[in-house]
Amino acid sequence: AQSVTQPDIHITVSEGASLELRCNYSYGATPYLFWYVQSPGQGLQLLLKYFSGDTLVQGIKGFEAEFKRSQSSFNLRKPSVHWSDAAEYFCAVGARNYGQNFVFGPGTRLSVLP
């Protein structure tokens, strides 16, 4: 069965610093991978996705992620964090069984210091 781990429960960075959020997945085939962001009291918004092709994908709000098959990882990065980036970040894998179940990681909470 597919699974997603996000090793960091909570990360704090200073505004303007770089950011990397880690994501590891377990899946038997080439995965479809996603990063979602959830601001307080809000729903989930898609930041970026990887389906195939270039392993470095660009998303909204200046985020990017790199798919590394050898490490089963899909880490999210941003070169310079803004205070408005404080939120919960979820990595997810799209399962290929009929019904398209998205399996989510436990989330990483990002705090940004002024």
Add this chain to the structure above:
Amino acid sequence: DTAVSQTPKYLVTQMGNDKSIKCEQNLGHDTMYWYKQDSKKFLKIMFSYNNKELIINETVPNRFSPKSPDKAHLNLHINSLELGDSAVYFCASSQNVGANTEAFFGQGTRLTVV
């Protein structure tokens, strides 16, 4: 225009009551989902419908009954509410059941059972 909308946003009710949460999507998608987010922010699939047909029914108490009158709507009815049902419930939709589609989420319904 809101793509996936849920009502109500907040729901406070007593144990033993029956309540419903409504969800509508205007994206023309074929597939809709209900997810439960617990107090630790963990997201877990509950149900998935494709063109009004139930295709995923995870281990959920049968007090929870989804209903899809048409492919744009997926409602969730909960009987005999229990304290443990307190959570945020998210509705989502995707274009189809293929793995290479992204999910669009509603704003969530925060259910509190007292």
